[in-house]
Amino acid sequence: QIHLVQSGPEVKRPGASVKVSCKTSGYTFSRYAIHWVRQAPGQRLEWMGWVNAGRGDAKYSEKFQGRVTFTRDTSATTAYMDLRSLKSEDTAVYYCAKLSDTLFFDYWGQGTLVAVSS
Amino acid sequence: EIVLTQSPATLSLSPGDRATLSCRASQNIDTYLGWYQQKPGQAPRLLIYDASNRATGIPARFSGGGSGTDFTLTISSLEPEDFAIYYCQQRTDWPRTFGQGTKVEIK
Numbered sequence: 001q002i003h004l005v006q007s008g009p010e011v012k013r014p015g016a017s018v019k020v021s022c023k024t025s026g027y028t029f030s031r032y033a034i035h036w037v038r039q040a041p042g043q044r045l046e047w048m049g050w051v052n053a054g055r056g057d058a059k060y061s062e063k064f065q066g067r068v069t070f071t072r073d074t075s076a077t078t079a080y081m082d083l084r085s086l087k088s089e090d091t092a093v094y095y096c097a098k099l100s101d102t103l104f105f106d107y108w109g110q111g112t113l114v115a116v117s118s
Numbered sequence: 119e120i121v122l123t124q125s126p127a128t129l130s131l132s133p134g135d136r137a138t139l140s141c142r143a144s145q146n147i148d149t150y151l152g153w154y155q156q157k158p159g160q161a162p163r164l165l166i167y168d169a170s171n172r173a174t175g176i177p178a179r180f181s182g183g184g185s186g187t188d189f190t191l192t193i194s195s196l197e198p199e200d201f202a203i204y205y206c207q208q209r210t211d212w213p214r215t216f217g218q219g220t221k222v223e224i225k
Contacts, residue, residue: 044216045154045205102173105152111161
């Protein structure tokens, strides 16, 4: 079976950085993009961008451009999201999601809560 | 960016009822719309892709329709496990965007 397992919850101060990992298994990692989506409390899902798991290049939502970096380690079949200069508004559950052949997200990680508070 | 507006915000129904959820796009997105179900504390689950195609393992009581700017998700007869929040998402343009969700709650 396909699984995406994310790293655990984080508590950060404003201005800090956070790195969330997404360990995948059960499929050919390099074949499918990994997207990142976040959900602030009581809010809609918000797409952040994606990383091409094969080539390693990434595309970012303009909202996060310059503040986020997506990387991957093909040998570890793991994707990473690095978000910098954290603000209280970044408090959210962050999800990684595998892009399917249908170009929608067919498998998701369990989510990682990132809380930003002074 | 393409804005997706879902209605109603909340749908109060009983098991066995028919549920009809709406998603309207701010511009033409052809049929490039998907629907997800999310339960508390869980990740979203893909139900429908490209407006009307059920994802793998999704029961036949879920169906989708529409094209252009107006889309619907129908649950023909609600099961207890169907009470959740439903989101639509477009893949026509960047950034990918989601609707604000419709909560289907037990009446």
